[in-house]
Amino acid sequence: MLEKILNPNKSDFVKLSQRPVLDNSTLMTGVQTIFNEIKRNRDAAVLNYTEKLDGIKLSSSVYDITGVNADSIEIEESLKNAIKLAYKNIYAFHCAQKSSGIDVETMPGIMCSQRSIPLTRIGLYIPGGSAPLFSTVLMLAVPALIAGCKEIILCTPPDGSGSIHPAILYSSLLCGISAIRLAGGAQAIAAMTIGTKDIPAVDKIFGPGNQYVTAAKQLAQNYNVAIDMPAGPSEVLVYADATCIPEFVAADLLAQAEHGSDSQVILVANSVWILDKVNDHLTIQISNLPRKAIATQALSHSKAIFIEDVETAFDFINEYAPEHLIIASDKAESYINLIKNAGSVFLGNYCPESAGDYASGTNHTLPTNGWAKKYSGVNLDSYMKKVTFQSITRTGLNNLGATLITMAEAEHLQGHANAVSVRLNY
C-alpha cells in the first residue's frame, strides 16, 4: 500500500520532507472580495454569504442559547460523559501550564518582572461539514477559560435547519461559551476580523478549516488580527522499531489517512520487515473503513521508509517535523532526546494519536507542513501575552545610570541619555 523507500541518502531528506505546495493566490483574490464585501455591508453581507454558501436564509447570525441547559441536550449519555472526561483531562493539563510570573533583581534596585496577561476577546472557528468537530471546541475553549479571556466568540456554519450539531452545542455550554454565531467559511473569519454588529472583531482567531478559511486567516493578519498558526493538511509520522506491533501501526496510519485525501502519512522503521508487515495490515484494515476511499487516496502519496541507523532516522524525522509523531516501541522513552521537531509526540505501543486528538489532555491544534520546526501547538500561552515590568529605585538608577548614558550616547541617542541624567542630577 505504502510506497517503500530503502535507505535514502541524507541529501534527499529535504526533498522527501516536502509537502505538496498549495498555490492559494487565486483563492486569495476571492477571499479578499469577501473581506471587502463584509467591510461594506457588515451583517447583511455575512447573511448573504450564508444563504449562498450554506444554503440557508437566516435573519441573524446570532444563535440564541439563553436558558438552554446542557443536561437537556439530546445526545447519548455516553457521549456526554466522554466529553466531560475529555474536558477534565484537557483542563488539568492546560491548567498546569499556568505561570505565576518571574521576578529577578538583576542589580540592586533594578527589579525586572514578567507576567502573563490574557487576551481580551478571542474568536474560535469550528468547521461544519460531514463531521461535527466538538472535540475542537474543547481544545480551543478550555485553555481560553483557564487563561481568563473575557469574551469568547464561536463561529460555526449552520446546518440545513439553521441549527448546529447538539454535540457542538453541548461542548460549548460545558465551556461556558454564550456567544455562538451561525457563520462559516471565509465570511466568518472576515467578520471576526473587521467586526459587525452581531460578530465583534476579535484580538486573535483560533481554529481549523478548509483552504478558504486558511486563506482568510492568513489575510486577517494583514488586518492586524493574530491567528493561532498557519494551517495545512493533517499528518502523522510513525517511527517503529523491532518492538512495535505492526497491526497497531497500520491502524494509526489509517486514522490519519481517513482525515482527508490530502493527509500526509509517513512510516519510518529500522527493519524492512516492519514496512512489509504494516503494509499487510493496511490492506486488511482499510477494507472495512467507512472512509476507505479517502484513506486510499491519502495512502497513495504516502511513504514507508527504511532507515537502519537510529540517529539518521531522527535526522530525517526532525527535517520532516511532523505534526504528530508516534514512537511505536516498547522503549519509546529512549528516543525522546533525539526529538527536535514535532507538534505532539505519542510514546509507546499503547498510545494512539486518537488519545491526543480527543482526551489525553494535550491539545490537538498543532503545527503541520513542517511548521513544527518553529511553531508551538496551541497551549495556554496562545491565549496570553507576556508583559515585562521594571521597577527602579533611586539607588538602582545610581547603579545603572552611567551604563545607560554610555550606551545611549554611543548609539547617538542623546535624548535617551538625557532621560537618565535629568534624574541623576535632580
Added chain:
Amino acid sequence: MLEKILNPNKSDFVKLSQRPVLDNSTLMTGVQTIFNEIKRNRDAAVLNYTEKLDGIKLSSSVYDITGVNADSIEIEESLKNAIKLAYKNIYAFHCAQKSSGIDVETMPGIMCSQRSIPLTRIGLYIPGGSAPLFSTVLMLAVPALIAGCKEIILCTPPDGSGSIHPAILYSSLLCGISAIRLAGGAQAIAAMTIGTKDIPAVDKIFGPGNQYVTAAKQLAQNYNVAIDMPAGPSEVLVYADATCIPEFVAADLLAQAEHGSDSQVILVANSVWILDKVNDHLTIQISNLPRKAIATQALSHSKAIFIEDVETAFDFINEYAPEHLIIASDKAESYINLIKNAGSVFLGNYCPESAGDYASGTNHTLPTNGWAKKYSGVNLDSYMKKVTFQSITRTGLNNLGATLITMAEAEHLQGHANAVSVRLNY
C-alpha cells in the same frame, strides 16, 4: 508643544488610539521583485543589491571574523564595560524565563508533558544607518544563546568601507556569534528566507528595520519562515499623576520622539497642570537636543490627554496598548492591576524607558501599533517551541479507551476508533 485633549469621550478612545495607517502595497511589489531576484541569482543578487543600495562592491557577504578577539576591538573601555553589564542583566532576566517543563498524570496511566525545544537556526537583522544598534544585538542574541539555538546568523549592511561598526562587532563576539553577513534591507531578509550559499535559510527572523525590512519580513511568512513580530514605529505612553516629576516626563517623551519623525508619543495625566508643566519642560529640553528636528516632527502629531478618573484613564491606555508604558508616579505599583495591554512597563519616577532600552534586563524588542493587545515582546519563548508528549500504559488505555471510541465515532472517524480498539482487543 503637545496638543492638549481634555476629558475625551470614551466613545473616542478607539479613534484616539489609531496609529497612522501605512499602505505598503506598492512597497510589497518592489520587495517581491527582490525575493524573486534572490531566488534566481542567490548570492550574486545579494551582492548586486548591496552595491546598488549600500554603495559598496563586495566579493562576498561573508564577514570573516576568525581570530578576532573582543578585547582587541577599538571602542572605549567604558563602552565595553557598559555592554558587558547590559549583557549580564539581559542574561539574568532571560535565563530566569527557562522552564523545566510540565508533567501531569491526567488519569492513571496517562502522562502528559510539555517541553520547550530550541529553534535550530535563527536569523538576526541589525539595521545600519545613522546609529549603530549594538544594543539590539544583545537583545536578540542573548536569549538565543540561553535557548540553545544551534546556529545564529547575523545580517547587517556594510558601511562605506565594507566593514561594520566596532560596537556591533564587539557585541556579536560577546554573544558568541560567528556568522556575520554583510547584507542589509529586504535583500538580507530575502536571503535568510530563501537561502543562498553564503546566507543560509533560517527558521525564524528577528529584528527591526525600515519599511522595506518590515515588508520583507511580512513576505517571508508566506515562504514559511517565522518572524518575531510585525513592526511599526516606536511609541511611548506616559501616565502621570500628581506625584510625577514633570521634568522627567518631558525627558522621557523626548527620548521617544528622537527615534523618528513617525514616533508616537502620548501623555495621559489626571491633572491639567501636569500637561502644562510637561509642555513647558519639553520646550526647554528640546532646544538642546541634537535630533531636535526629528523630535519636533514626532511631537507635532502627539497628544497630551487629561483624564481625571484613573479607571477611565486605564481604559484608554489599554485601548491604545502602548509599546512602552511609563507610570510616572511615586505609587506606580498601585496601578499595576489596571494594566491589561502594554509591551513593557516602567514603574516609578526613577525608571526611564532608556533603562529597558539598554540594560535593566528586559527585552527592548516589543509590539508596537496596538499589537501589545495580542503579542508578547521578544522573550525566551520566542526562540523555542513547546512540544507536547503523552505516554500511555496499557492500563491507561483501558481507562481512556471507551471515551476515545465514543468521541471518534460521534465525529464519524471510525479509523480513529479502530486505532484504540485494535489495541484494547490485542
